[in-house]
Amino acid sequence: xxxxxxxxxxxxxxxxxxxxxxxxxxxxxxxxxxxxxxxxxxxxxxxxxxxxxxxxxxxxxxxxxxxxxxxxxxxxxxxxxxxxxxxxxxxxxxxxxxxxxxxxxxxxxxxxxxxxxxxxxxxxxxxxxxxxxxxxxxxxxxxxxxxxxxxxxxxxxxxxxxxxxxxxxxxxxxxxxxxxxxxxxxxxxxxxxxxxxxxxxxxxxxxxxxxxxxxxxxxxxxxxxxxxxxxxxxxxxxxxxxxxxxxxxxxxxxxxxxxxxxxxxxxxxxxxxxxxxxxxxxxxxxxxxxxxxxxxxxxxxxxxxxxxxxxxxxxxxxxxxxxxxxxxxxxxxxxxxxxxxxxxxxxxxxxxxxxxxxxxxxxxxxxxxxxxxxxxxxxxxxxxxxxxxxxxxxxxxxxxxxxxxxxxxxxxxxxxxxxxxxxxxxxxxxxxxxxxxxxxxx
Numbered sequence: 526x527x528x529x530x531x532x533x534x535x536x537x538x539x540x541x542x543x544x545x546x547x548x549x550x551x552x553x554x555x556x557x558x559x560x561x562x563x564x565x566x567x568x569x570x571x572x573x574x575x576x577x578x579x580x581x582x583x584x585x586x587x588x589x590x591x592x593x594x595x596x597x598x599x600x601x602x603x604x605x606x607x608x609x610x611x612x613x614x615x616x617x618x619x620x621x622x623x624x625x626x627x628x629x630x631x632x633x634x635x636x637x638x639x640x641x642x643x644x645x646x647x648x649x650x651x652x653x654x655x656x657x658x659x660x661x662x663x664x665x666x667x668x669x670x671x672x673x674x675x676x677x678x679x680x681x682x683x684x685x686x687x688x689x690x691x692x693x694x695x696x697x698x699x700x701x702x703x704x705x706x707x708x709x710x711x712x713x714x715x716x717x718x719x720x721x722x723x724x725x726x727x728x729x730x731x732x733x734x735x736x737x738x739x740x741x742x743x744x745x746x747x748x749x750x751x752x753x754x755x756x757x758x759x760x761x762x763x764x765x766x767x768x769x770x771x772x773x774x775x776x777x778x779x780x781x782x783x784x785x786x787x788x789x790x791x792x793x794x795x796x797x798x799x800x801x802x803x804x805x806x807x808x809x810x811x812x813x814x815x816x817x818x819x820x821x822x823x824x825x826x827x828x829x830x831x832x833x834x835x836x837x838x839x840x841x842x843x844x845x846x847x848x849x850x851x852x853x854x855x856x857x858x859x860x861x862x863x864x865x866x867x868x869x870x871x872x873x874x875x876x877x878x879x880x881x882x883x884x885x886x887x888x889x890x891x892x893x894x895x896x897x898x899x900x901x902x903x904x905x906x907x908x909x910x911x912x913x914x915x916x917x918x919x920x921x922x923x924x925x926x927x928x929x930x931x932x933x934x935x936x937x938x939x940x941x942x943x944x945x946x947x948x949x950x951x952x953x954x955x956x957x958x959x960x961x962x963x964x965x966x967x
Contacts, residue, residue: 567643569594571608572622574629575640578607579620588615594641604642611637611687670701672709672742673878673930676731680828681710681741682723691718693742700744712739724776724827727931745879752781752798752849759844763787767846772825780807782830783845784819791815793830794843802848806840854902854954856885861898863948867891871950876929884911886934887949888923895919897934898947902954910944 582602585593590608593615597603605622608615622642685705688696693711696718700706708725711718714737725743752775758767772784776795784793795807812819812835819829856879862871876888880899888897899911916923916939923933 567598567645569597569641569643570624571639571641572624572626573640574607574638575605575620575622576627576629577620578616578629578640579605579618581616582619583617585615587613589613590641593617597641597643605640607638607640609638611689670697671745671878671927672697672700673727673745674928674932675725675727675741675743677710677735677739678708678723678725678741679730679732680723681719682708682721682725682828684719685722686720688718690716692716693718696720697742700742707744709742709744710739711742712737714738724774726826728823729826752783755783755848756846757783757785757792757794757843758846759842761838761842762792762844770845772820772822774825774827776827782825782827784825784829786815786820789813791819791829792843793835794840794845795830796845798848804845804848806845809838809840809843810835811838812836854883854904855879856887856902857953857955859887859949859952861887861889861896861947862950863946865942865946866896866948874949876924876926878929878931880931886929886931888929888933890919890924893917895923895933896947897939898944898949899934900949905954906952908949908952908954910949913942913944913946914939915942916940 583596583600585596588596588608590610593606593608596615597606597617600617602619603617605618605620606616607618622640626640685703686699688699691699693713696709696711699718700709700720703720705722706720708721708723709719710721717739725741727743752773755770756767757770759765762768768785768787770783770785772786772793774782776782779798780795781798782793782795784791786792791812793811794809796804797807798804808830810830812829812832814834815829815832818824819826819832856877859874860871861874863869866872872889872891874887874889876890876897878886880886883902884899885902886897886899888895890896895916897915898913900908901911902908912934914934916933916936918938919933919936922928923930923936
């Protein structure tokens with residue numbers, strides 16, 4: 526998509542247009558301006574972007590703040606400048622600015638820009654303001670989530686923050702700190718971290734062509750309640766006759782989105798499930814011009830709820846009744862057995878990955894093979910086989926619990942086996958204890 530920023534910025538699909546919520550914190554520009562600037566007798570003070578920035582009389586890219594100041598000093602028409610700390614972009618302006626100048630209503634991509642203007646070295650200037658990430662509280666305990674690696678997704682959703690020159694682990698920690706961060710994109714070459722609000726799945730379409738070595742990482746959220754069934758009822762549904770929910774998607778924690786099509790409308794409700802038959806309404810919407818993909822279970826996602834053609838209704842207009850949400854199962858332990866395992870001697874499962882709902886992926890390494898079984902848990906000691914594979918050329922990351930993800934099961938070197946070849950025995954599961962909800966804010 527083309528960018529429509531002024532000053533120009535990088536496009537979001539190149540992972541350099543950044544969006545996030547803004548807070549204001551005190552900032553004073555105290556950096557030395559350099560010997561090449563001292564002759565001007567000027568110091569610069571930064572403030573939030575002004576509404577009227579004037580005309581651009583010069584620009585520099587891949588520039589430091591000191592270099593931008595120096596450029597303004599040697600440009601007679603430069604009376605102020607704007608500088609982006611993330612993009613390292615410098616725009617010289619012909620506009621005289623003061624602390625009293627009207628502030629600009631910030632657009633999503635303006636968050637890292639400030640306006641700077643020169644003052645006499647002896648002049649006392651009020652403290653300026655600049656944007657800062659919110660929320661951020663180092664005293665708060667941060668819950669570390671697991672992340673599932675996948676190819677860069679085509680629809681990454683809204684970007685809420687970005688940072689350069691970080692590691693993947695540091696990027697994950699940033700996402701852990703922000704409840705609305707549902708996924709992230711990370712590029713190893715650029716060491717570039719981009720936090721996203723989108724609820725991404727492994728089934729979502731990949732970006733073609735890919736961008737550099739960027740990959741998408743899906744934050745795994747606690748799953749306490751597994752939705753089974755419900756109906757929409759009330760005078761706003763089918764002339765008062767209840768209709769069954771036919772569409773559902775899990776949004777993380779205890780939050781679910783339900784839907785059904787009552788032509789010509791797609792009708793949707795978001796809820797927080799609080800028990801087997803209890804819940805709290807979050808939001809209600811209908812779409813008179815819905816996309817056909819939103820009418821199919823496989824492609825019914827949170828994006829359907831945020832379509833531009835969606836209309837908001839009061840909660841309860843689509844009354845949710847007959848809610849049935851059995852608690853999900855949490856894998857505890859098991860072993861693989863049979864003639865295909867360790868010459869007939871059982872081996873304990875050492876790798877596990879929750880795939881959503883009651884579906885789990887179990888594994889172990891019996892050199893030179895990684896052996897994997899997918900199951901659906903049906904009780905404390907019962908399950909159903911879903912699929913079985915082994916990988917004679919597995920990646921070392923798949924042999925570690927922290928990086929044992931669904932991508933390991935879909936490696937090109939994986940070989941399919943019949944279910945039961947790795948007989949799962951001594952199976953033990955327990956019901957999930959309801960965790961804190963990490964729901965999307967409406």
